[in-house]
Structures are given as structure tokens and as C-alpha cells.
Amino acid sequence: MSIKPLSYGPLRLPTRWLLSPLAGFTNLPFRRIVRALGGLGLATTDLVNARALIEGSAKTLELTATCPDDSPLAVQIFGADPRIMSEAARMLADRGVASIDINMGCPVNKVTKTGSGASLMCRRDETVDLVEQVVRAVPIPVTVKMRLGWDDQNITAPAFARAFEQVGVAAIAIHGRTRAQGFSGVVNRDGIRQVVEAVESIPVIGNGDVRTVADAERMLRETGCDGVSIGRGALANPWIFRQLEQWERTGQYEPAGDFDDRLRLLKQQFRYVMELRGGDRAVPFFRKMAHWYLKSMRVPPILRNKCQQVHTCDEFFAVIDEIAERGPAVGTRHDLPDMHIHVPAGPNANW
Numbered sequence: 001m002s003i004k005p006l007s008y009g010p011l012r013l014p015t016r017w018l019l020s021p022l023a024g025f026t027n028l029p030f031r032r033i034v035r036a037l038g039g040l041g042l043a044t045t046d047l048v049n050a051r052a053l054i055e056g057s058a059k060t061l062e063l064t065a066t067c068p069d070d071s072p073l074a075v076q077i078f079g080a081d082p083r084i085m086s087e088a089a090r091m092l093a094d095r096g097v098a099s100i101d102i103n104m105g106c107p108v109n110k111v112t113k114t115g116s117g118a119s120l121m122c123r124r125d126e127t128v129d130l131v132e133q134v135v136r137a138v139p140i141p142v143t144v145k146m147r148l149g150w151d152d153q154n155i156t157a158p159a160f161a162r163a164f165e166q167v168g169v170a171a172i173a174i175h176g177r178t179r180a181q182g183f184s185g186v187v188n189r190d191g192i193r194q195v196v197e198a199v200e201s202i203p204v205i206g207n208g209d210v211r212t213v214a215d216a217e218r219m220l221r222e223t224g225c226d227g228v229s230i231g232r233g234a235l236a237n238p239w240i241f242r243q244l245e246q247w248e249r250t251g252q253y254e255p256a257g258d259f260d261d262r263l264r265l266l267k268q269q270f271r272y273v274m275e276l277r278g279g280d281r282a283v284p285f286f287r288k289m290a291h292w293y294l295k296s297m298r299v300p301p302i303l304r305n306k307c308q309q310v311h312t313c314d315e316f317f318a319v320i321d322e323i324a325e326r327g328p329a330v331g332t333r334h335d336l337p338d339m340h341i342h343v344p345a346g347p348n349a350n351w
């Protein structure tokens with residue numbers, strides 16, 4: 001494959017395979033795990049409330065925590081007030097982040113009812129003005145991540161992408177679903193292609209439902225996009241970026257890790273959480289993630305429950321060792337099952 005390397009303005013990314021933000025999952029410890037496995041072009045933080053950031057909320061600041069091996073890093077901000085969004089972007093640029101991503105895709109009510117996230121796609125002039133103000137506020141590349149539009153009757157992403165390019169946005173990431181679709185149905189690659197065709201020269205990143213090298217190849221081929229960002233597929237298989245980088249270079253790639261490799265990653269991720277939060281404060285922080293991993297790995301319920309009940313780091317490591325000894329309840333150590341992440345479901349008016 002020979003498409004040109006991916007750059008956000010002057011920022012040349014090491015690969016075209018990017019980690020999509022997944023609130024609650026793509027925190028610093030997870031990003032470090034993925035980066036160490038190789039192949040990642042850029043990671044983005046979970047969405048960060050711009051107002052809370054400039055007000056100095058400790059919880060929000062923790063979402064932007066980073067370290068030297070967590071590079072290049074984009075921080076994703078959300079908000080509806082151009083002044084606040086610009087100030088947050090300036091603050092982050094001063095702290096050395098590589099680029100700013102504006103969230104225009106989040107479908108959940110908590111975010112859209114404040115006029116941010118996907119609802120920005122319902123107000124054209126104001127939204128373009130907001131984005132332009134953020135672009136002007138910082139010397140680093142600004143990107144926008146959006147959905148195809150609010151619903152099938154309002155596929156506004158192509159027109160927005162063109163307008164954003166004209167006000168200086170460095171790249172667009174596009175999740176090929178509408179807000180009304182939530183996470184249901186399949187990704188509309190045709191819709192992504194329309195965004196690719198709408199812009200003149202900035203890169204477009206295709207996103208949605210990529211879980212394998214074959215899916216990524218199809219995304220590139222059918223949409224003409226310049227890079228691919230992967231969210232849930234990376235949680236299920238953190239080796240995917242390395243596989244994609246190997247495939248792009250050689251046409252072949254190594255298999256993903258197995259049960260024991262996954263447990264090693266889990267322990268390493270927990271050590272990074274300890275570094276981030278200090279000692280036993282890591283335990284409550286990691287519960288949700290550990291539960292998700294162990295359930296997906298078909299660890300027997302009794303051991304999963306034991307893991308949920310630990311209070312200290314030593315207890316945590318001891319349970320993981322027990323799990324390693326026992327192996328999965330179903331299947332073998334070499335065949336990892338498909339791993340599913342919970343997504344908001346049902347009528348999205350209730351999210």
C-alpha cells in the first residue's frame with residue numbers, strides 16, 4: 001500500500017492508525033499499554049469538559065494526565081462557548097499537547113443538552129465560528145471529530161468538513177453513523193466517502209466498527225480516507241495497531257496476544273494506574289476495567305468476583321496470579337473470544 005504519510009498540518013504522525021477516544025477507557029494507563037505494543041500514530045484523551053478544565057477541576061485535570069512515552073497526544077475538548085473552548089485549548093497548548101480535538105460526535109443527552117457534542121452539528125454558523133476561534137487561539141493543529149449528522153435527513157458532515165477546512169482545521173475524524181443511529185446498525189462508509197470528497201486537501205480519518213486488519217483495509221479502500229481510528233476494536237485487541245503497521249509495511253502481521261499475554265497487559269496497566277493514582281487508590285479506579293477484561297476473557301465468575309472485592313494492590317496481583325493458574329472457564333488459553341463493550345442502547349432520547 002502506498003498512500004502518503006499522515007500529517008496534521010506540520011505534525012507528522014508516525015502511522016495512520018489512531019486510537020479513538022472512549023470515555024472511561026482511553027486513560028493514560030491504557031494509552032501507555034497500547035503505545036508500548038507499537039504501531040499507534042496518535043492517541044486522543046477521553047472527552048474533557050472545557051469549562052471544568054479552566055476552572056481547575058481535579059477530576060478533569062486527571063483526564064489530561066500524560067507522560068513522555070504518551071506521545072503524540074491529542075486532548076479532546078467539548079463545550080459550546082467559543083471563549084471557554086479557546087481558553088481551554090490555549091491552556092493545553094501551553095502544557096505541550098500535540099493537537100486539540102473538538103468533540104462534535106458525542107450523542108449522550110448530558111452533553112448534547114448543553115449545546116455541545118453532536119448538537120453542534122445542528123447550528124452551522126455558530127459552530128463554524130466556534131471552531132475558527134479555537135483554531136486561531138492556538139499554534140498547534142486543531143481537528144474535529146464528528147458523526148455524519150444529526151439524523152438521516154440531516155447529513156451535514158460533508159458541508160461542515162469543507163467549512164472547517166476553510167477556517168484552518170488540520171484534519172477531520174468521522175464516525176460513519178448519525179446521532180440518531182447511536183451505535184446501532186452498520187457504519188455508513190459511503191457517508192465517510194462523501195466527507196473525503198468534500199474536503200480539498202486535509203486528511204480525513206475514517207472511524208467505526210474496525211476490529212481487524214481486513215476491516216481497516218476496507219475502510220481505506222471504500223472511503224479513500226487517509227487514516228483509520230479505532231476505539232472498541234483496540235480495547236478488544238490492543239495489538240491491532242502493531243498488526244496494521246506490520247501489514248502496511250510487509251503485507252503480513254503477527255497474531256494478537258493470547259490469554260496469558262492479556263493477563264500480563266492487565267497487570268502492566270494496573271501498575272500504570274498505581275503510578276497515576278498512587279498505591280491502593282489504584283484499586284477502585286481499575287475495578288470497571290478489570291471487570292470488563294476478565295469477563296471478556298471468560299475468567300470463572302468466582303475469581304472475577306474475588307477480583308472485584310480486593311482492597312490492596314498486593315491482593316489484586318495475588319488474584320491475577322490465581323486467574324493465570326486457573327485459565328479461562330471456557331475455551332483455551334489461545335483462543336480469545338470476541339470482546340464487547342457496553343454502548344448506550346434503546347431510544348437515544350433516554351441516554
Ligand SMILES: Cc1cc2nc3c(=O)[nH]c(=O)nc-3n(C[C@H](O)[C@H](O)[C@H](O)COP(=O)(O)O)c2cc1C
Nearest residue numbers: 020021022023046047175208209210230231232343
Ligand atoms: C464507551 C464509549 C465511550 C466513547 N467516548 C467518546 C469520547 O469521549 N469522545 C468521542 O469523540 N467519541 C467517543 N466514543 C465514540 C468512539 O470514539 C468511536 O467514534 C465509536 O465507538 C465508533 O468507533 P469504534 O467502532 O472503533 O469503537 C465513545 C464510544 C464508546 C463506546
